[in-house]
Amino acid sequence: MMSEEVKDAVKTEVEADEEKQEKEQETEKETTAQPDDDKDMLIGKKDKEIEELKGQVAILKNEYAKAYADTENTRKRLQKEFETRSKYHIQSFALEVLPVLDNCERALAQETNDEAYRKGVEMIYNQLRNALQKEGVTEIEALNQPFDANWHQALMSEECEGVEPGMVTQVLQKGYKLKDRLLRAAMVKVSA
Numbered sequence: 001m002m003s004e005e006v007k008d009a010v011k012t013e014v015e016a017d018e019e020k021q022e023k024e025q026e027t028e029k030e031t032t033a034q035p036d037d038d039k040d041m042l043i044g045k046k047d048k049e050i051e052e053l054k055g056q057v058a059i060l061k062n063e064y065a066k067a068y069a070d071t072e073n074t075r076k077r078l079q080k081e082f083e084t085r086s087k088y089h090i091q092s093f094a095l096e097v098l099p100v101l102d103n104c105e106r107a108l109a110q111e112t113n114d115e116a117y118r119k120g121v122e123m124i125y126n127q128l129r130n131a132l133q134k135e136g137v138t139e140i141e142a143l144n145q146p147f148d149a150n151w152h153q154a155l156m157s158e159e160c161e162g163v164e165p166g167m168v169t170q171v172l173q174k175g176y177k178l179k180d181r182l183l184r185a186a187m188v189k190v191s192a
Contacts, residue, residue, distance in 0.1 A: 029059055090135045090180055098176060101128055105174075109123040132176075140175035142168045151175060153185040157192040167191045 105123035112118050140151045147154060147166050152175065160169055168188045175186025 022091040087136075088178055088181060090137070091181070091183065094132060094135070094137045094176070094178060094183055097128065097132065101125070101132070102173065104128065137176055137183060140176060140177055140186045142170065142171050142188050147190045148190070151177070151182065151185060152188045152190075154190045155187050157190045160191045163191045163192055 034190055107121045108118070108125060142152055145168050147168055152168060155172055158169070163169060167190065168186075169191050170189040171186055172189065173187040176183040
């Protein structure tokens, strides 16, 4: 009988061992399943974070590009304004001086017996004209030229034989330009 009792005891121990092993396997499955789920969840969170960060990077790159373009446009505009100001810096001064130049021409056109006076006015006129020319102020050629409304201002017209219509026949007041910009239009008489 003993052997049957031993058999039953061994059988119970074997069954207990099997049950223990099954339980261990189940807990092992549960523990190994949980980290996989956690891993998947962590990977999902990381992927989501990466996508959000990529979106933020794209937005920041776009804002940077806009700021850079604005800065470049501002720099170019300021450079152009500086160049224009440098090129035409004498414009207001030249407009103030042109009547003085006109008066010198009128004084030289008058007959006088005092040659020293005439020579002095002529020297002043030449110096003033040369100083303006150095800064880019030049006289507009008008006499015997076709009338150009961009550079000439017609004050009167008259019929002239032998002269085709639209030609400048007389300059009443000289016109001047500063480099490529009109400073003062020439006042002219035009043939009709």
